[in-house]
Amino acid sequence: MKIVVCIKQVPATNDAKIDPETKRIIREGLKAILNPFDTYAVEEAVQLRERFGGEVIVLSMGPEKAALSIREAVSVGADRGVLLSDRAFGGSDTWATSYALANAIRKIGDVDLVICGKQAVDGDTAQVGPGIAAHLDWKQATYVMAVEDASDDSIVVKRMHEDGYDICELKLPAVVTVVKDINTPRIPTLRGRLASEKIEVPVWKPADIGADLSKIGLDGSPTRVVRTAPPPPRNTVTKKISGTSAECADALIKELRLRSIL
Amino acid sequence: MRVNDDKQKNDYSNVWVIAEVLSGKIQPVTHELAGTARMLADKRGSEVWIVLLGNNVSEQAGTLFAYGADKVLVADDGSMANFNDEIETRVLVRMIDKYKPEIVICGATTRGRALIPRVAVVTDSGLTADCTELDIDPENGDLLQTRPAFGGNIMATIRCSDHRPQMSTVRPRVMKAPDPDPGRTGEIITENVTVSDKIDIKRILEVFHSSEAAVNLADAQIIIAGGRAMKGPEGFDILRAFAARVGGAVGASRAAVDAGWIPYAHQVGQTGQTVQTKVYIACGISGQIQHLVGMQSCDLIIAIDKNPDTPMMQMADIAVTGDLFEIVPALTAAIPKL
Incomplete structure (x- = not known):
């Protein structure tokens, strides 16, 4: 099975602090990490290769330093990676991003399965996975919480829904997006780390993937951010309640009634 | 579709809501979005259409007028009893090509977040996820879509000026459902699901509804x-x-x-x-x-x-x-x- 895992480098929120004034997270100066959902995508791809053979190729689009995230994926079992990096890709929205990734998947060739994390934790859109499937005209399954079965030409997955789950079979090629429940990502081995340091990460430009320049970057993006503003302010004064448990419960009920919640 | 001038833009009109159906029932997010769609349509001088896809859902179509719909576009077929992205995409894309809505809004549910990005790519239009505010730009009539970015740290306002339809998803409970007006009526339009819609699709083998x-x-x-x-x-x-x-x-x-x-x-x-x-x-x-x-x-x-x-x-x-x-x-x- 030839599997492509699409990954994204995102700002690490682990060491973020909260602004005491606005009570919101300070995002400036955060280091870059592999998008958490993508770690599950990489692990699932590696597990499928271990069971069925084949190859796991990691694909990312971003600045040159995103190669570090590709190396991280190789350190936990991916075979190789490709980075799409060029000024012309800059400013791509989810439409243009999924177009570029789909073109790269075609260029890689003979791909059976594409696995993505459900969403990236910076943009939070969950649109790129289905977008890739649409550009390739492949079947898709999103919010996948388990791979129940797989063979050379099909995969059976369990999809999470608001009111339960379902199990469906997709003939390959297909695109799946995965949630955290699907597996526990492994820790890199020493051998994996060495492999990840040695590996060459080829950088592909728009011409390498036959991209129509009017479909990538800012020009190829149907949506455009026209302005940004701070979010509506939170009530920054915390109302403190303490006392016996009964007093606390009473005080809280009063607060809820005051706000017409009860 | 890319629109190059006002004439092409004006081919698109009306505000659509894609109804959310779970276990055969229309979900409250549909009513919430109908209220928002009504406000947008009134500003544009156009109509609210609700698209209802599913199996045995036709009899619920009439309930949607009370929430502000002018028309309900129904495709009722056994193949859509459970959520099949590929079938729903094909049916919805055909409806969009035929009736050319200016705006399409859908719940940011697991289903909506799977279906609408696919539809946006196929129809070559822009999509903004998880909007918390939707409004019309009084100057040019474009949809202004506001959403939290970076985990709610910034509110970004997004525009899709030269593609139609303009598409957004909105999370349940973000918009307020209007009080139903039982006196309102409207038109129900039925669209077919074709044999080719059901070719080369995923097979749903088992469905489990949580009782909790x-x-x-x-x-x-x-x-x-x-x-x-x-x-x-x-x-x-x-x-x-x-x-x-x-x-x-x-x-x-x-x-x-x-x-x-x-x-x-x-x-x-x-x-x-x-x-x-x-x-x-x-x-x-x-x-x-x-x-x-x-x-x-x-x-x-x-x-x-x-x-x-x-x-x-x-x-x-x-x-x-x-x-x-x-x-x-x-x-x-x-x-x-x-």
Whole structure:
């Protein structure tokens, strides 16, 4: 099975602090990490290769330093990676991003399965996975919480829904997006780390993937951010309640009634 | 579709809502979005159309006029009894090509977030996820779509000027449903599902509906969530009892889910779900950043913890210092049964 895992480098929120004034997270100066959902995508791809053979190729689009995230994926079992990096890709929205990734998947060739994390934790859109499937005209399954079965030409997955789950079979090629429940990502081995340091990460430009320049970057993006503003302010004064448990419960009920919640 | 001038733009009119159907029933988010669509359509001088896809859903079509719909576009077919992205995409794309809506809004549910990005690519139009505000630019009539970015740290306003339709998803409970007006009527238009729509699709082998209402985080007005301090799976019983009393849902921190105390579907935070409820009650959740980004946009945040100095207790609107194992049952007991 030839599997492509699409990954994204995102700002690490682990060491973020909260602004005491606005009570919101300070995002400036955060280091870059592999998008958490993508770690599950990489692990699932590696597990499928271990069971069925084949190859796991990691694909990312971003600045040159995103190669570090590709190396991280190789350190936990991916075979190789490709980075799409060029000024012309800059400013791509989810439409243009999924177009570029789909073109790269075609260029890689003979791909059976594409696995993505459900969403990236910076943009939070969950649109790129289905977008890739649409550009390739492949079947898709999103919010996948388990791979129940797989063979050379099909995969059976369990999809999470608001009111339960379902199990469906997709003939390959297909695109799946995965949630955290699907597996526990492994820790890199020493051998994996060495492999990840040695590996060459080829950088592909728009011409390498036959991209129509009017479909990538800012020009190829149907949506455009026209302005940004701070979010509506939170009530920054915390109302403190303490006392016996009964007093606390009473005080809280009063607060809820005051706000017409009860 | 790319539109190059006003003439091409004017080929597109009306505001569409894609109805959310779960287990054969139209979900409240549909009514919420109908209200927003009505406001947008009134500003544009156009109509609200609701698209209803599913199996045996036709008889519910008439209920949608009361919420502001002028027309309901129905495709009713056994093949859509369960959510099949590929069939629904083909049917919806054909409807869009035929009737050319100016705006398409859909619930940011697991189904909506799978279906609409696919439709946006096929129709070559722009899509903005999880909008919290939609409005019309008075100058040129474009849709202004506002959404939180970077975990709710910035509100970004997004425009899709030269593609139609303009598409958005909106989370359940973000918009307010209008009071139904039973006197309103409208037209029902039926569209077919063709044989070719059902070719080369996924096969849905089995469907399981959870009997536990408390798991639907997206649709709840009140979420009570527990963390490591719940001490074990039994600890969540007091949260379930509270949720059942107020008709809310039970959430959990990553720590509680990873310990196996409660299923992943309850996890709130960066690698779980982002929620935007009226009330979020965090019980013994210290408030790691990854959790905070998933709930910091809730209207009212209440924290209950023995330790008054945790990040959650500091960011909360109301911080209760005390023993949650006593306070939560006391709260439940004090609320009259529904």
